Amino acid sequence: MHSDIVISQSDSRPMYLQIMEQVKQRVAVGEWAPGDEIPSIRQLAVALRVSVITIKRAYLELEREGVIVTQQGKGSIVAPNPELSPRLYDEEFSEHLEKVARLGELLGLTSEEIARRTKEAAKRLNEGRMKEAGATKEIV
Amino acid sequence: MNELAVQFDGVSKGYTHFSLENIHLELPTGSIMGFIGANGAGKSTTIRILMGLVHQDEGSVRVLGHTMPAEQAQAKLEIGFVSEDMRLYGPATLKWHMEFMRPIYPRWDQKYAEELARRFDLKPEQKIKGLSHGQRVKAALLLALARRPRLLVLDEPTTGLDPVARVEVLGELMAALADEERTILFSSHNTLDVEQISDQITFIDRGRIIDSDNKEAFLDRWRRLRLVLPPDVQVPRLPGVVEVGGSGRLPVLTTDRFEPAMVSVCNELGAAVQAVDTMTLEEIFVANVHSRRERLTA
Amino acid sequence: MNYAMVRRLIWKDWYFQRTAILLAFLGGAVSLGVIAFGGRAGFTLGVILVVTIVVMLSAMTVMGNTIEEREKQTLAFVMSLPISYVEYTTSKILGNLLIFVPFWVAVVGGSLALIVVAPPIHGFLAFTVIMAVEILVSTCLMLAVALVSESKSWAIAAMVTGNVALNLVGYLVAHIPGIRRQMWGTAIYWNATATTLVASEIALIALLLGGTFFIQSRKKDFI
Numbered sequence: 001m002h003s004d005i006v007i008s009q010s011d012s013r014p015m016y017l018q019i020m021e022q023v024k025q026r027v028a029v030g031e032w033a034p035g036d037e038i039p040s041i042r043q044l045a046v047a048l049r050v051s052v053i054t055i056k057r058a059y060l061e062l063e064r065e066g067v068i069v070t071q072q073g074k075g076s077i078v079a080p081n082p083e084l085s086p087r088l089y090d091e092e093f094s095e096h097l098e099k100v101a102r103l104g105e106l107l108g109l110t111s112e113e114i115a116r117r118t119k120e121a122a123k124r125l126n127e128g129r130m131k132e133a134g135a136t137k138e139i140v
Numbered sequence: 141m142n143e144l145a146v147q148f149d150g151v152s153k154g155y156t157h158f159s160l161e162n163i164h165l166e167l168p169t170g171s172i173m174g175f176i177g178a179n180g181a182g183k184s185t186t187i188r189i190l191m192g193l194v195h196q197d198e199g200s201v202r203v204l205g206h207t208m209p210a211e212q213a214q215a216k217l218e219i220g221f222v223s224e225d226m227r228l229y230g231p232a233t234l235k236w237h238m239e240f241m242r243p244i245y246p247r248w249d250q251k252y253a254e255e256l257a258r259r260f261d262l263k264p265e266q267k268i269k270g271l272s273h274g275q276r277v278k279a280a281l282l283l284a285l286a287r288r289p290r291l292l293v294l295d296e297p298t299t300g301l302d303p304v305a306r307v308e309v310l311g312e313l314m315a316a317l318a319d320e321e322r323t324i325l326f327s328s329h330n331t332l333d334v335e336q337i338s339d340q341i342t343f344i345d346r347g348r349i350i351d352s353d354n355k356e357a358f359l360d361r362w363r364r365l366r367l368v369l370p371p372d373v374q375v376p377r378l379p380g381v382v383e384v385g386g387s388g389r390l391p392v393l394t395t396d397r398f399e400p401a402m403v404s405v406c407n408e409l410g411a412a413v414q415a416v417d418t419m420t421l422e423e424i425f426v427a428n429v430h431s432r433r434e435r436l437t438a
Numbered sequence: 439m440n441y442a443m444v445r446r447l448i449w450k451d452w453y454f455q456r457t458a459i460l461l462a463f464l465g466g467a468v469s470l471g472v473i474a475f476g477g478r479a480g481f482t483l484g485v486i487l488v489v490t491i492v493v494m495l496s497a498m499t500v501m502g503n504t505i506e507e508r509e510k511q512t513l514a515f516v517m518s519l520p521i522s523y524v525e526y527t528t529s530k531i532l533g534n535l536l537i538f539v540p541f542w543v544a545v546v547g548g549s550l551a552l553i554v555v556a557p558p559i560h561g562f563l564a565f566t567v568i569m570a571v572e573i574l575v576s577t578c579l580m581l582a583v584a585l586v587s588e589s590k591s592w593a594i595a596a597m598v599t600g601n602v603a604l605n606l607v608g609y610l611v612a613h614i615p616g617i618r619r620q621m622w623g624t625a626i627y628w629n630a631t632a633t634t635l636v637a638s639e640i641a642l643i644a645l646l647l648g649g650t651f652f653i654q655s656r657k658k659d660f661i
Contacts, residue, residue, distance in 0.1 A: 009332075014359055014418065046314045049307070051172065053339040057356050102414075188661055193517050195658040213440065217520040226514035231454065240450065244443070244519060280515075 004031075007048055015050060019058040024067055027082050034082060038068060040075045144202070145169045145291050145323035146190060151199030153185060160185055160347045163199070167340065170320045172313070174334030174355075175327035176425050177344035183327040184223070186344065187295050190325070191221055204291055217245065220284030223295035227276070230269030234262060234279050238286070245287035253286035260308060274301045281309060285316060292316060294326035298333050310337055331422035335359075341421070345429050355421075362424045363398035364417040365406065367391050373410040378402055382431035394419075394427050439528065443521050447529035448536065451503040458502065459537055462495040466541060470548045481559075488545050489573070493604075496538050496577040497597050500584045504530050508588045514661055527585060527654040531647060534581055539574075546570040554626065561623040564632040565612065571639040572607050576600025578643050582650040611635065 005022045007015065026032040041059055045052040059076060062068045066083035070076040104114040148165035160182050167173050177183045188194040190203060192212030201208040206215040228237055234257070242248045257264050260278040262271075271279060277300060284292060292313070298306045314337055316322055328334050334341060335355065342352040353361075369375065369389045380397030391411075395402070403413045419427070452459065469491060473484030507513040516526065549566055553559050576599075583596035611617055616631035 012418065014356075015336075016356065042318055042320065046311075046318045049310050049314050049337060051337050051339045051355055052317070053171075053354055053356055099415075191518065193514070193661040195660075197658075213443075213520045213522045213525065215520075216518065219518075221514075221518040223514055225511055226518070227511040228515060229454065229512055230510065240446075244446065 005044070005048060007050065015054050016058040016061065019044075019048075019050070019055065020062055020067075023058070023062055024082075024084055027067060027078055028084055032078050034078050034080045036078045038076050038078060143168060145204055146325060147200075147202040148186075148190075149200045151186075151189060151196045151201060153189060153194065153196050153198075158182070158185075158347060160189075160196075163349055165342065165349070165352070167323060167325055169323050170317070171339040172317060172324040172326070172337060173340040173342060174338035175325060175342050175344065176329075176331060176334055176421070177327070178429070179329075181344045182347045183344055184225075184295055185347075187223065187293060187325075187327060190293060191216070191219070218290040219293055220287055220289035220291070221293045222277070222280045222284050222297060224299060225295075226280060228268045228280060228283075231267060233265055233267050234282070235264035237268070237279070237283055238264065241283055241287065245289075247288040249286055249288050252288070253282060256282045256285060256312065259312070260305075274305050277301060278305060278309065281312070285312060290322055292322070292324045292326070294324070296328055297326055298328065298330055306333070313337065331420065331425060335421035343425055343428055345432065350432055351428055358421070358424060359418065361398055362394070362396050362419045362427070364415075364419060364423075365393045365395065365402065365413055366415040366417065367393065367406060367411040368414050369411050376406050376409040376411050378405065383427055394431075396424075396428070440521065440525055443519065444525055444529045444532065447516070447519075447521070447526070448533035451499075451529070451533045452537065455499055455502050455537075458495070458498050462491055462498075463541065465491045466545055470545065473549070474552060485549075488549075489604075492538075492542060492545060492573060493576075493597075493601065495541060496534070496580065499534050499537050500577075500581050501590070501593060503533065504581075504584045505588065505590050505593055509590070517661060523657060523660055524651065524655050527651055530585055531581060531650065534577075538577055542570070542574065557624050560626045561621045563626050564628055565617055565621050568611055568617070568632060568635050568639070569604075569608055571636050571643075572604055575639050575642050575646075576604050578646045579603075582646045585650055586653050 004026070005019065007018055011018055023032070023038070027034075032038060039047065041052060041055045044050075045055045048055075059068065059070060063070055063076075066079055066081075068076050068082075069079045100114065100118065104111075104117075109117075144166055146165060146167035148163045151160065151163040151165075153160040158180065163182075163186060165186070175183055175186070185194065189196050189201060190208065192203075192209030192215065195209050203215045204218050206212070208215060228234075232240075238250070238253055242250065254264075256262075260275075260282060262275060262279055262282065268276065268279065277297070281294075281297060284294075294313075297313070298309055301309060310333060313324060313326075317324060326334075338355050340352070341355050341358055343350045351358075366386070367375070367390070369391065371389070375384060375391045375393075378393065378395065380395045381393045382396050383394035384391055385394070386392035398416075403416065406413050466488060469484050469487035471484075472480050472487060476484055507516060521529075546566070549570075550563065553562050553566060576597075579600050580593060580596045584593040587593065612621065614631060616629055620627050620629075
């Protein structure tokens with residue numbers, strides 16, 4: 001089960017964030033249901049060939065966000081009511097928006113054009129996700 | 141049960157053209173430490189002192205609870221050591237080496253040894269002298285792993301290995317760590333490997349430890365701030381900046397003590413922060429060494 | 439001292455030199471045959487052959503299992519095993535002596551037996567014993583130097599020195615009045631001079647081996 005997680009070396013984000021995102025995706029998609037057991041920190045570290053300390057950090061953050069629950073001495077499970085959209089993402093989102101605004105200014109775009117391009121990007125992402133879901137349905 | 145698998149306290153060793161000075165090292169049981177340094181920085185000397193093969197001039201060394209080098213025979217019963225300049229016996233086969241080691245180590249796992257031979261694509265009947273460099277490294281690692289040691293000490297374990305072999309070896313090292321009582325210390329040029337699997341990272345340069353911390357802390361602390369300065373604004377002076385690069389109006393500050401507050405400070409001082417880049421371990425190491433050497437020559 | 443490990447190391451060294459050891463033993467047997475059945479000329483030739491083989495054997499094994507560890511870089515592998523410097527040194531000294539000494543005993547014993555059996559050469563007994571122990575001395579010298587210096591050049595120098603010393607001592611001893619008088623005689627004898635000489639040779643061996651252990655255990659950079 002845990003070898004489903006695949007880490008991308010070319011992804012420049014910190015490893016622990018990648019792992020957190022993949023765990024949350026699995027929860028979001030329903031592969032890991034509330035209450036399900038998830039691999040222990042060491043098990044995941046061995047499976048992904050990633051240091052224990054990184055997995056530990058990912059799990060700590062996931063627990064803080066309410067996505068998983070770690071029981072003393074018994075490993076970790078998906079939280080009964082997993083919280084998937086934390087404050088942290090909001091901050092990152094705002095940061096990126098500011099960047100977009102600055103770059104747009106450099107390119108000489110108006111705010112309407114910036115807004116339009118942002119909407120298009122969101123639409124493309126959505127279409128991409130639906131295609132994936134459709135393809136998965138075909139395989140299943 | 142010892143909390144620390146390895147403990148160096150004020151260790152010094154002098155040679156004609158090189159010396160190790162005041163080495164402090166603490167490696168907790170169950171963790172994996174990556175040891176990064178340039179050639180000739182002192183990695184191999186430190187590792188040899190750890191193994192009791194070189195006697196330090198000053199300071200104490202304890203490995204798995206044993207004092208080194210006095211109790212090296214007992215310590216080495218629990219250690220698997222592979223170094224880059226180590227060779228197995230050419231005229232003998234891998235099988236011969238396995239049979240040679242087997243009665244020496246009480247926890248020798250013959251099944252695991254054979255399984256490793258399969259996974260590493262090694263033929264036990266083949267003579268060592270007929271193996272390629274990469275195969276020899278894997279053979280030595282096999283012999284070290286099969287004894288199920290409490291401590292693995294590896295000097296450049298992935299150097300010279302093709303990418304497929306590297307992934308296999310990293311996988312086996314991590315698998316060995318599945319047992320919480322096992323510890324690994326490895327030195328490497330390859331910062332990618334160290335970055336990936338280490339819990340603790342230690343930088344060594346010119347015989348001195350220049351930094352030692354857990355990996356996540358390193359990656360958190362170090363940042364590159366890309367600034368855009370309006371014509372009349374100077375580069376902001378921030379504490380913890382080890383290097384200033386880039387051009388006059390587009391400076392890049394490298395810091396080893398990043399705080400989010402730094403961004404607001406820059407903004408207040410009139411410097412727009414265009415980006416805050418994370419740094420790879422390689423970049424961190426190089427910046428660390430450069431800034432230190434510059435401080436010494438300044 | 440972990441004797442099990444020392445045994446294992448000795449076995450390893452013998453395993454890697456088994457061919458050389460076998461050939462040396464065969465050569466020694468042939469030389470003894472030449473001494474026994476070759477008449478006067480055969481005696482001289484046989485003796486030279488035997489001494490050569492004995493010296494070469496000790497040189498080969500010492501070079502092969504001691505110097506080579508450093509050259510072939512297997513020393514790090516051996517020292518990664520659960521042993522101390524003392525156990526390593528013991529295995530090399532014992533391992534080499536255990537190859538060399540039985541061979542030496544067989545050859546010397548054979549020579550002495552011949553001397554006792556053949557009246558014309560009875561007088562050679564004392565001289566033979568003194569020279570035989572001298573061969574042991576030069577072997578121990580080479581062993582000590584090889585172990586302590588780990589250098590091919592030094593080991594070769596020691597071998598040459600040992601050889602030269604052997605010839606020198608041979609000449610000198612043969613001219614000591616106490617020995618010379620009896621050497622060409624037909625009586626088997628032993629005297630105080632001979633005892634003194636052999637005793638000092640044995641003391642020298644003890645010094646060489648003891649000194650080796652002392653230096654090895656105090657080495658600060660084993661690798």
